[in-house]
Each structure stands twice: as structure tokens, then as C-alpha cells.
Amino acid sequence: MIALVDCNNFYASCERVFRPNLENKPIVVLSNNDGCIIARSNEAKEIGIKMGEPAFKAKKKIEENDIRVFSSNYALYGDMSNRVMKILSSESSKIEIYSIDEAFLDFSNIASCKQKALFIREKVKKWTGIPTSVGIAKTKVLAKIANSIAKKYCKNGIFLLDGINLINRALKYFPVQDLWGIGTRLTKFLNSQGIYTAYELSKCNELWIKKNLSILGLKLVKELNGISCFPLENQISPRKNIRTSRSFSSGITKFEDLKESISCFASNCASKLRDQKSYTKKISVFIRTNPFKLNSKHYIGLKSLDLPTATNDTLEIVKYALKSLKSIYRENYIYKKGGVILHHILPDSNLQLSIFDSINREKRKSLMSVYDSINNKMGRDTVRLSVQGQNRKWRMKQEKLSPCYTTRMSEILNVKI
DNA sequence: TCTGGGGTCCTAGGACCC
């Protein structure tokens, strides 16, 4: 058996842990730049706030219902996630951390799955303050369904989906568009073929599924029928792409300002790359105007560079990123977003040096290791390149940011007695 | 005024090889 533990309304719950007075009150969390609503408490969902809705469109509902609004605080959510995952890891020898707020746990050889799930749920709640739901079933896809049932209908927050009759009943009621792996396009297609429930999909001909929904669709159908096709991935595999991109709070026109932001993004990518002990051989940079502005000129610039030698050196990655930027920058546009992407990522065991290489890589490696250790200890960007700049005109809008209660000494919670 | 960020995997089609 596999258990899927999923934190309820995770970002909203993280904010609420440190504001117990907001218990039972509607709250929402906004995306970067305070743009869209990306998390809602149950109360906010009941009011009809939609996932992904732009904040300015929901303004009236927010004011009328006195909904509390937070900018996203990833330092807080990341740290809370680590705490939750640490507890889950202590309860199962095999665990796959699937996202910031959910994990699959191996529940084979457990005498009572329900009891175990209840125990885990209570422990996470007591130790972190985060409420969770647990779905238990034979395959990941069924566990996802079980979890969704647990969230909606089970007071104790857990649901064991087992036995052919119970599974069939659940699949008959489960809409096909809510299945893991079925998005809007496939929903439209399946509906056009008269398929509306998970049960109807599970009864489809496998050849037909493979032809129309690809190999992933076929695996999904098998999983619905209790045949495991998505095994529990115990190890964290290194990223195959690394990206840092941001919308700018106000539009940027000057090359100098773009240069600053792209340098910061590139430097951030380089740090992430070194964190996972990899190297990159391909760097892309993009800049774009605001697609929602209908009355102004639009432009998207994208440039990829293949590097002669794989690297994870900040200086080198920034240098290539700026070279790309120069080739795509056009005057007289208002840029709203930019980013850096590293592809073609290699582990350090696969490195091949170029005979024309002019960089002393041993020396640079030492430099980067000092650079990282200072920044890890003293905070991000304590040491940085001067090209990354000071004024950061493009900085994110975060008007409703909560304190970093768990990661910054100066912002730790005060209790008055 | 105002619309996020970071991933994965699959497939078709082109380039290239013998």
C-alpha cells in the first residue's frame, strides 16, 4: 500500500500557524509581485475565490468578506515543508517527496494503515501546526483519489481506498478531469468521447488509450485498475533544468536595469546548480513585454548559448547570460519579465575539459566554495557580483509579507506574558 | 494601476548515419 500525505491549503496553513487568531477566518496567499491568488483557506474557497485568480479582480470579494491577504513567503513555506517532511521520513523508511506540500509513503507491511495514518497526521499537526490529509491505496493514482476523498468528506482526514467494491464506487463518482494527469485538453477530448468519470476511463480499451492519450494515459488507466506503473521514487534525482525568472514590479526599458536583473537570475541559477553538484553546458536567457497589455508593442527575446566547457561557476554563467541578453535586447520596449534557464545539466562525474580552456578551474572552484559558504552562513547575496547592482528597480512587489518566523532571528515570534 | 514560478515527460519531425 501507498499513502499520500498532503498538507491542507499549505501556504495558507503556514501563515495561520503563527496567527492563531486567524483560525476559521478566510485567508489567501498571493503569487510573487502580489499578482495572483495561489492559496486559499477553506473559508476563502467557500466565498468563491478561485485558484489563480488575479488579485485585482478579486479585490471586491476580498474587501467585502474581510479576507486576510498575504504575499508569498517562500522562506517560511520551505522551512515548514522541511519540518513536515522530516517527520514523515521518520515514520517510513521509503518516502517520495513529491512537492513542497505532499509526499508518498510506503505503507506495505503495516498492520493497520488507518491507525498509522491517524498517528502520522496527529504528529505532524502537533509538531508543526500544519493540518494534513492522508489517502491510502494500492497505487499512486488511487492514493491521489483517496486523498481527495479524505480532504472533502472525512472528518478525521484519512481515507483507505481498498477492495474492489469501494474502489468501483469511488471511481464512478470521481470526475475524469480531477484525475492526476488529466488536464484541460484531455478532459475536453475525453468528454467528447462520452467519458466523464474515472470509472468510464478505467474500462477503456488499452490500445485506444495509448493511441489517444500516449503512454502516460495508459499507465494512468492501469493504475486505476490497481496495477502499479508509477513506482515510489525513493531518491531525489538531480534537476534536469534550472530556471530563475521573475516578473518586474514595474516595466523596465533600460539595458542597464535588465543587465542587473539577468545577472541576479544567472547567479541564482549557478547557486542552485552547485547545490546539486552539477554543471551546465547550455544557458538560455529570455526577456518579454507584458502580454496582458493590449495597446503596446510586444516582443519576446530568447537566446540560447552552448558552452564550450561545462561549468557551475557564477562568474562564467553570468558572463554568458549577459552575452545572450545583449543579443536579444531591443530598445523602445517595456519589459515586464525576464529569466535565465540552464539546460544540458551534467553530474560532476561526467565532466570533460576543453583543450582551449583558459580558466584556472581549480582556483575558481575554491573561490566558489568560499563564496557559497559565506552566503550560506550570512544570508543570500552577502557576497555578490557588482554587476548584480544595488538599486534593484525591478524588485518584486511584496506588500503583505509576513515575517520569516522560523528562519530569521530578528523576525522570530514574540510572546508577551 | 493590476495577471507567478519552476518543473517533468512525451511525441513528431528533422538531421544524420550506414
Place this chain on the structure above:
DNA sequence: TCTGGGGTCCTAGGACCC
């Protein structure tokens, strides 16, 4: 008269996920 067959590898674009 008139030009095969079978591969591999890479990439862009699409779909999906949280």
C-alpha cells in the same frame, strides 16, 4: 521507365503537475 530501408539522436512544442 528511373532513387530503399532501418536506425539513432536531438529539439521544439505541447500537455501536465504543484
